Amino acid sequence: MTPFSAGEGSAIDVLIVGAGPAGLTAALYLARYRRKVRVVHDGRSRALWVPRSRNVPGFPDGIAGRDLITRMSDHATRYGAEIVERRVVAIARHEDRTMFHARLEGGGTVNARGLILATGVDTNxxxxxxxxxxxxxxxxxxxxxxxxxxxxxxxxxxxxxxxxxxxxxxxxxxxxxxxxxxxxxxxxxxxxxxxxxxxxxxxxxxxxxxxxxxxxxxxxxxxxxxxxxxxxxxxxxxxAFGSTPRSELAAMLDPLTDPKGCIPFSAFSDGLLPGIYAAGDVIEGLDQISVATGQGAMAATRLHNWLREQDGNVMVDQKQSEKATRGET
Ligand SMILES: Cc1cc2nc3c(=O)[nH]c(=O)nc-3n(C[C@H](O)[C@H](O)[C@H](O)COP(=O)(O)OP(=O)(O)OC[C@H]3O[C@@H](n4cnc5c(N)ncnc54)[C@H](O)[C@@H]3O)c2cc1C
The missing domain is CATH 3.50.50.60 (FAD/NAD(P)-binding domain)
Structure with a gap:
């Protein structure tokens, strides 16, 4: 990893790696929290493979995974999220811990204050x-x-x-x-x-x-x-050959994963490290679209509240503050 630099362009609030149901839901929520948010993905959401899903609530006749991803992308960009198709090849945290620095395949960097890893799994x-x-x-x-x-x-x-x-x-x-x-x-x-x-x-x-x-x-x-x-x-x-979590970026930030590469279940609610959350299939648990969207919403809200805390924009009273970080405001 090249040393952290202020990078190209100004820092954004949140970088989300992954444009599947988890990452796109997180992007929608963060955009609606008026955060400057960028989604970077390498075009490999497993949802794109789903010929027709019949268990996504609200679609009784089913919906093709590709159509769902198109709708979710449109929804997030309508509120200002940016979506960029590139693979993230490396991630590091600045030593003063105020910023993340991601390097993209083919060149280019993204600097962000917060990070959500919604990188999914590879099906075997x-x-x-x-x-x-x-x-x-x-x-x-x-x-x-x-x-x-x-x-x-x-x-x-x-x-x-x-x-x-x-x-x-x-x-x-x-x-x-x-x-x-x-x-x-x-x-x-x-x-x-x-x-x-x-x-x-x-x-x-x-x-x-x-x-x-x-x-x-x-x-x-x-x-x-x-x-x-x-x-x-x-x-x-x-x-029934299982799947392999795409957790290599999480592993670059810290030895966060278990030997099989799973990210702990609490990562969408409690975070992995300050300013880093994860959501969707990449964390252990039920690999489903509804679960991924719920975790994406939770991760986005927790991260937004964490950023507010960093900026001093929360009630100083401890209980109020804890309530806010639980997404109950
Ligand atoms: C054949 C099939 C059928 C399915 N049918 C259903 C169904 O009917 N109902 C249901 O609920 N679930 C279904 N699923 C499961 C569902 O697709 C997943 O649970 C869901 O896609 C998980 O969302 P996610 O956002 O966590 O991950 P994904 O949708 O897999 O998205 C991961 C994202 O991370 C990106 N990414 C990863 N690493 C990097 C990197 N280094 N740089 C840049 N981008 C990166 C990928 O490009 C992708 O955009 C099915 C899965 C399969 C394979």
């Missing part, structure tokens, strides 16, 4: 041997989030790919929607006898052979299993 993807991955997601034969779209696969033939506890738990979760749920190991089965008994009691079928080939058609997923003559056919397949 399944590799298809036949058919196009993104088309399979669009057609609903490949899914990544049972909480989001299990309902849409009620009574269908569902397979979960994953041989560990995570896969087993996901398969049992999907039994709420279908009596035809099969757990298929990706490599070797890593389940204990007790876990196998639980799965059997829930009516989840466990296949022992390895997956040899995954092929998506327009309306089915064909899964070739070692030792079987014909591929098995499923209406949809959920890979």
């Amino acid at each position: 993807l399944a590799k298809l041997d036949g058919g196009d991955h993104n088309a399979a997601v669009r057609n609903g034969v490949l899914r990544y989030c049972p909480i989001c779209d299990g309902f849409e696969h009620s009574n269908e033939r569902i397979a979960v790919l994953g041989s560990d506890l995570h896969g087993a738990a996901e398969a049992m979760f999907l039994r709420q929607y279908s009596s035809d749920v099969t757990l298929i190991p990706k490599w070797q089965v890593a389940l204990t006898e007790a876990q196998r008994r639980e799965l059997a009691a829930s009516g989840v079928d466990v296949i022992e052979g390895r997956v040899l080939r995954l092929e998506a058609t327009e309306d089915e997923m064909l899964v070739a299993i070692e030792g079987e003559t014909a591929p098995r056919r499923f209406d949809t397949v959920y890979p």
